[in-house]
Amino acid sequence: MNQVPSDKDFRRGVFAISVAADMTALQIQNIRVYERRGLLEPDRSAGGTRLYSRADIETLLRIRDLLAEGLNIAGIARVIALEAEVTRLRREIDLNPPTRRRGPQGASQR
DNA sequence: ATTCTGACA
């Protein structure tokens, strides 16, 4: 009936850590490490086992690729934060298109 | 068999 995934669906934790490791080619232990470093906050079941959402998987893939590019954990945290910010700003612009203004000729725009 | 936390190199 409804095959369009809602945003909530996207963020609902469903995958066990072993599945997440499979999907991302990351070690289970390291996935836990990235959480400890603040890059991730997966859901938990009643018993306390981690449940990873589709969004979490995306984040893990981002982490994997950025690590391969030589970034450290702190750098990756910055990238993730900035990407989230870009997404937020783009949505804001999309919802509320700003009026373009032109400053005085040759003047600094800051 | 799987996942958890905490310690440590």
Next chain:
DNA sequence: TGTCAGGA
């Protein structure tokens, strides 16, 4: 940053 020990 990543690995290992030990327990539920």
